[in-house]
Amino acid sequence: MNIEKKRKIESVIALTLSGFAATIGLFWLVYILSDVLIHGLGALHISLFFNDPAPAGAEGGGLRNAFVGQLMITFAATLMGVPVGILGGTFLAEYARGKKFARIISIISDIMVSVPSIVIGAFIYAMLVRPLHHFSGWAGAFALSIIMIPVVLRTTEDMLSLVPWTLREAAFALGAPYYKVIIQVVYRGAATGILTGVLLSIARVAGETAPLLFTSFNNNFFSTDMNRPIASLTVTIFQYAMGPYKSWHEQAWGAALVVTLFILVLTIAGRLILKWRYRR
Amino acid sequence: MSILRTCGKVCSLAISPKRKFPELIFLSLTAIASFSVIFFIIGIIIVLFKESSLAIGKFGIVDFLTSTVWNPVTGVFGAATTIYGTFVTTALALLFAIPTALGIAIFVTEIAPNFLKGPIGIAIELLAAIPSIIYGMWGLFTLAPIMSRYIEPALQNTFGKLPFLSVLFKGTPMGVDLLTASVILAIMIIPFTASIARDSFNLTPSVVKESAYAIGATQWEVVKNVVLPYSKLGVFGGVALSLGRALGETMAVAFVLGNNHKIATSLFDAASTITVTLANEFTEADSDLYLSSLYYLALVLFVMSFVILAISKFFLLKAERKYSR
Numbered sequence: 135m136n137i138e139k140k141r142k143i144e145s146v147i148a149l150t151l152s153g154f155a156a157t158i159g160l161f162w163l164v165y166i167l168s169d170v171l172i173h174g175l176g177a178l179h180i181s182l183f184f185n186d187p188a189p190a191g192a193e194g195g196g197l198r199n200a201f202v203g204q205l206m207i208t209f210a211a212t213l214m215g216v217p218v219g220i221l222g223g224t225f226l227a228e229y230a231r232g233k234k235f236a237r238i239i240s241i242i243s244d245i246m247v248s249v250p251s252i253v254i255g256a257f258i259y260a261m262l263v264r265p266l267h268h269f270s271g272w273a274g275a276f277a278l279s280i281i282m283i284p285v286v287l288r289t290t291e292d293m294l295s296l297v298p299w300t301l302r303e304a305a306f307a308l309g310a311p312y313y314k315v316i317i318q319v320v321y322r323g324a325a326t327g328i329l330t331g332v333l334l335s336i337a338r339v340a341g342e343t344a345p346l347l348f349t350s351f352n353n354n355f356f357s358t359d360m361n362r363p364i365a366s367l368t369v370t371i372f373q374y375a376m377g378p379y380k381s382w383h384e385q386a387w388g389a390a391l392v393v394t395l396f397i398l399v400l401t402i403a404g405r406l407i408l409k410w411r412y413r414r
Numbered sequence: 415m416s417i418l419r420t421c422g423k424v425c426s427l428a429i430s431p432k433r434k435f436p437e438l439i440f441l442s443l444t445a446i447a448s449f450s451v452i453f454f455i456i457g458i459i460i461v462l463f464k465e466s467s468l469a470i471g472k473f474g475i476v477d478f479l480t481s482t483v484w485n486p487v488t489g490v491f492g493a494a495t496t497i498y499g500t501f502v503t504t505a506l507a508l509l510f511a512i513p514t515a516l517g518i519a520i521f522v523t524e525i526a527p528n529f530l531k532g533p534i535g536i537a538i539e540l541l542a543a544i545p546s547i548i549y550g551m552w553g554l555f556t557l558a559p560i561m562s563r564y565i566e567p568a569l570q571n572t573f574g575k576l577p578f579l580s581v582l583f584k585g586t587p588m589g590v591d592l593l594t595a596s597v598i599l600a601i602m603i604i605p606f607t608a609s610i611a612r613d614s615f616n617l618t619p620s621v622v623k624e625s626a627y628a629i630g631a632t633q634w635e636v637v638k639n640v641v642l643p644y645s646k647l648g649v650f651g652g653v654a655l656s657l658g659r660a661l662g663e664t665m666a667v668a669f670v671l672g673n674n675h676k677i678a679t680s681l682f683d684a685a686s687t688i689t690v691t692l693a694n695e696f697t698e699a700d701s702d703l704y705l706s707s708l709y710y711l712a713l714v715l716f717v718m719s720f721v722i723l724a725i726s727k728f729f730l731l732k733a734e735r736k737y738s739r
Contacts, residue, residue, distance in 0.1 A: 141632050141635065142632060144632070144634060145632035145633050145634035145635065146634075148634040148637075148638075149520075149524075149525055149633060149634055149637075151517065152516070152517040152518075152520040152521050152525065153517070153521050153525060154517070155513060155514045155516070155517020155518060155521070156514075156517050156518040156520075156521035156522070156534075158514060158517075159514040159515065159517070159518050159604045159605075159608065160518070160534070160537065162601045162604075163537070163541045163601070163604070163605065165556075166544075166548070166549065166552050166556075166601070167541075167544075169552055169556050170548060170552065173555075217447075218447045218450055219447075220447075221443055221444045221446075221447035221448070222444065222447035222448035222449075222450060222451065223448070224444045224447075225441075225444035225445050225447060225448040226448050228444070229441055229444060229445070230445075230448070236448075239448055239449070239451055239452060241727055241731075242451055242452060242455060243451050244727055245720065245723045245724060245727060246451060246454070246455065248655065248658050248659055248662070248719070248723050249458075249662065249716070249719060249720065249723070250661070250662025250663075250664070250689060250715055250716065250719055251662070251664070252662070252664045252689050252692050252693060252712070252715075253458065253462070253662070253712050253715060253716045254458070256462070256465075256692065256696070256708075256709060256712045257457065257458045257461050257462070259696070260461045260464075260465050260709070261457075261461065280454055283450065283451060283454075284451055287447075287448065287451065311434070311436070311437050312437060313436055313437045313439075313440035313441070316440070317440075337543055338543075340545070341544070341545020341546070341547060341548070342545065343545070343546070343547045343664070343665045344664040344665060344689070344693060347693055347696065347697070348696045348697050351697070368545070368547050368665075371547055371551060372547060372550075372665065372668070372669075375551045375554055375555070375669065376554075376669065383555065386551060387551075387555075390547075390548050390551055393545065393547075393548065394544060394545075394548055397543055397544065397545060398540055398543065398544070401539075401540055401543040402540070405536070405539070
């Protein structure tokens, strides 16, 4: 066999292998999604959204408490995390642009994005749960907002950097002070980008379980009191899936489907907005 | 740009003090917000140290890290079993995930026809967004039964008879074990690793690839000798980032690892990782020493993942600098 032929065969084999790897990888991922979809659709009844949990092991009941709790925790986390993230990103991209410490903060934020979320739960437990002697919805929301801040901060920084300097110059030339330039000119130019960052950060924390385990804990009863333990979908999924009852497993699949769809919709919306705004 | 910035400064100097006040407020607001990140990192380190000081004082550093005893009843705690579990699941997961992820990245950038590139890329990114608890739950209900019924007995029958290797495949295949947990972890980090690798591959200038083709290189030779060397910094960074993520992953492994504190030699043994121990035992810790030991574990995990993430960031920054030239 001559060398050319050998090289060609080698190439075909290697590329087939990589195509094969790709197929395996994508196969598992499609499998997971379709499994969640099939099992989840079977469990989606109206009662899942509007009933409170039945006593353990009994048929029926729903997860109204967990849906409401999840929304409240996520909403509170967004209210706390997003403004801090946007303002922080503004400082890095505007007032501290090009400074060394701005660079360090943005690197540390990048690291913070991937820090184990369960450690953040432990941190909040020591700060907010043990001193007050009880779990609370606020503690869960704080934990999530700490995860959110670096995500929003980094996207805001990147998006503000994309706004051309000439725009700021034009505003300076009209005599506007820097804060007005930022709020009225730069924010407007970067609004869609920042919105994407916010959507993606909500998607990120909506599926977080580990930091909620020992902050907002869980609650089998309907509660809207953020000062008490409050149920969340993700912790409920963990509890129900590990539990012994069939009806619990079914409801866990239903909840899993809702969480997955919510996150996928947010992610797709974020991507579409980015594409629509920055492709041109 | 520096000229413009001085202009900005001069302009803001020229305005009256009365108008400067809101400027100062906005400046300090944004400064505080951005320093909150530093505050949180330092806060986490201080809190973890403070909370674990009891256990650090009692067990020391080397003894804690090397002791395999984890006994809440007698109040003796050592981290070796959980650190071992963390390392084994992460290492196995990377072993499964890296070749697959690189395969996907090569497929998407070099082989796939153009009309497939977009959709596969989007699919990968969406899959990276699915929360880990979904992977974990799927692992418990779907993968674990498949593993215990088909895959693990098959592995046992083929490799279980070989010398040396047989120790890895001992025991009853239950599906709740190291192997299943690593496979789920691998499936979870594949999209993440693949999308970083793809981005790095895409940065290879097509001129360089075309010159390789022009001197008669095959497609695989272009990938192996041009694309991979060119993008290796980015790929290293991406792998390190996945490693950091896998180390700290809780929910994907919590369902199928069994929280068993022992040094498991077989892939079919239940085990425990730092994160799984924290998730299962944190709210049940009844003594101060127990809780303090759990915080000690959290501190170990935090330090490990922080170092690895910092290394990955170093590689990615280096890669970025190289490509931007």
